[in-house]
Structure formats: structure tokens, C-alpha cells
Amino acid sequence: MIIDVLYFAWLRERIGVNREQITTSAKTVTELIEELAAIDEGHALAFADLKSLRVALDQQMARFDSSLANTREVAFFPPMTGG
Amino acid sequence: MIIDVLYFAWLRERIGVNREQITTSAKTVTELIEELAAIDEGHALAFADLKSLRVALDQQMARFDSSLANTREVAFFPPMTGG
Amino acid sequence: MRLSVQESAFDLGAETKAFANGAAGAGAIVTFTGLVRDNSGQVLGMEIEHYPGMTERAISDMMDEAQARFALTDALVIHRFGVLAPAEAIMMVATAASHRSDAFAAAEFLMDYLKSRAPFWKKELGPDGQTWVKAKEEDEAALTRW
């Protein structure tokens, strides 16, 4: 399955791109994170502290144990600071 | 002692004037109300229900048992409805 | 801090903009505006009576109290008297603070006190005559939270 992975804020800066296409057989967000963290040092650093990480699946907030079935777009970012 | 007595809203309408000068020896607001209520039917009606009456002495909110010593201006009115 | 008790209409947009422009350093601005409700033609207008002198004194005291309780950098109160048409602005409050919780709390505090402790009396002008607006128990009760 091919998934668009998006990064925002300091995750984007650590990884160096704001978007990448990943071919994966990960079933959950946690499995996808394990694959992404293995790509290179920037990815490893970005995914080092999961407590300060949030995830959205197809633009809806999700959890690390959420299933990736039928997901086309996964976004990772730090806690939001809008308003 | 001479006191300016002011009336607002429906008290003013019942009494027919917005201000009158009263010569009185009343020591408290309650004593003054007794004198005012005896003036005529309009005054009696205006002071019939003390629960819906508020009083200010020299433009500061006061109570019916407040002393009138050194007071120059007494105002009677219904509960406020500003904002 | 600015207070204006006035008969003339005010421009909500211009007042809000001027207040924000003057609030340098603040991070949060809250405004409240009270309008004459337009209940599908049942209200032809509103007449507001006030107690000149005491009105200014009472509202100034409220503004001082709001500034003491909350970390306000600025505050504004405009309140009209006289005859108003439906949908016209009766009054506005604006508060500026570093943080939103102070700006919100101060605006609500000022509104609760203006409702029940500023010497204004509203009369609704309807198709069947004029009616003095009754004070609401919930407005008096709202003061107990401060």
C-alpha cells in the first residue's frame, strides 16, 4: 500500500521534507512509525519522543494504535498551538 | 435638614417628578420613606413594595437602615437593568 | 482605560479597531456588544434612562475593580442612554490582557456588574405600549460567582 506521509513544524524541519510517499505493509500507526524511524538519522530523531507527537489519518486526529486500513494520508506533528 | 430626593424609571412615573427637595428630620432611609409615602397617593404607590426598591445615598448604593447623616442626595429606583 | 456614557450612537467597528491599535503589548482582546433585540417587529425600540453622575462613578469603580482582579492592560466601556432603534448597539465592553483567560473573565465580570449595578433602566417600546424591562434573578445571581 502507498501512503502519503506529511510532517509539520519541528518534525518537518528534522526530517527535511514536508511530505513523502511511503510503500508499506504497516497495519497500525505504531508499525508505520517503526518503519519511518529506520529510514535515517533525521527520521529517528523526529520519532524519538512519541509523547510530543500527534497523528492524523486522512485529516482526522487518530491514535498510535489506530488501523491504517483505507488510509491515504498520514500526518505527524507536535501538539498544536493555534489561536 | 434639606435633602434632594431623586426618582428613576417607574418610580419617577408614579410620583410624577424626577426630583424634589424635602425638609426632613429623618435619621435613616426607612424613616425618610415613611415621610415620603405619606405625601400623596402617587408616593404611597411608589413606596408600596420595598422589595423592588433600591436606594443610593450621594450616588453610592445603600441600605434602608443606612443613616442619612451628611447626606445631600437620596435616589430611589427599581433594580437596574443596564448592559 | 476609557469610559463613555453617551446618547449618540457609536461605531462598533471603529471603536474595536481603535481599542486594538491602542492595546500594544496585549495578546488577547475580548469585546462584548449588547444590541437592541429585534424580535420580528415586536420591539419598536428601547429607551434607556440613567442616573447622570452615579453612572460614571459606578462604572469607573467596576473598571478599577476589574483591573485589580485581572491582569488587564486596557479596558473600555461605552454605554448609551436615550432612545434606540432595533438592532442598534446599546453598549460595548472591551478588555485587553496578555492571556485570553484574563480578557474573557474581565469582560464577563464587567458585564455582570453593568447588568445589575450600573444605574440604567431599560424600557421596551412595543406595538402595544411601553414596558419597563424587569431585572432577572439570574443576573443578580451571576454576581455571586465573582
Added chain:
Amino acid sequence: MRLSVQESAFDLGAETKAFANGAAGAGAIVTFTGLVRDNSGQVLGMEIEHYPGMTERAISDMMDEAQARFALTDALVIHRFGVLAPAEAIMMVATAASHRSDAFAAAEFLMDYLKSRAPFWKKELGPDGQTWVKAKEEDEAALTRW
């Protein structure tokens, strides 16, 4: 109800006035405006990143929720992204209702959710570099009151 996520500046006065003019029948209007704080030259500006698409979707959901919970007659949210100078308006919320308690509660509800659930990330541009603004625990905690 209107939502705008935009890069360009907005005119707080004009937006507030237009919102009030469109709020026929309402008795109470509350606005909140968030400004870039100007801490005596320590902040040179702010850069706001967002997640196009999800931002609009998340805020629309919040506005629907606010309208369902409170008796709103209208609501407006404007939120900027991109580079902002000190004292510029970052965003505004406006709510209209018959009664002030609903207008205040809905504005605070929307602000609490915008702070922690709308995909925006702020970076402060200071004299010594750029710093991502940290989410505050109190902002996350504020959501528990709704």
C-alpha cells in the same frame, strides 16, 4: 457561519462591524482577537504553519459543535498563517446569540478548541533565532471543562 483561513491580514474593525450588521435578531455579540505579543522588542514576529485542508475541516467541526451546544445565531472564525509582525492580529472569533451567557461560552469554547485542536503551529521569530511555541498544559486542561 463563516470560516476563513488566510495568509493576508484582516481588518478587525470592518470584520466586527460586518458581523454585527449581519447578526439581526441577536442581543449579544462577543469577539475574541489574538495578537502577536510585542514584548518590548523581544519578538520580531511570528510564523504560523498549518495543515491545509485539515485546518478548515477541524474548525468547521468546532463551529458546528459550538452551534449545537449553545444557542448561537451566528459565528465567525478568521485565522491567519504565514509571517506576522508584532501587534498584528493572528485570528478572531465572533459569536452572536440572544443572551450574553451563550455568546461568551461559545467564544471561550471555540478558543479552547482552536488552541489545542486546530492544526496550527506557531514559531516565534526573536533576536536570537526562531523558536517553536510550546503547547501549554493549561491549554490542554482547558478542554476538560466542556
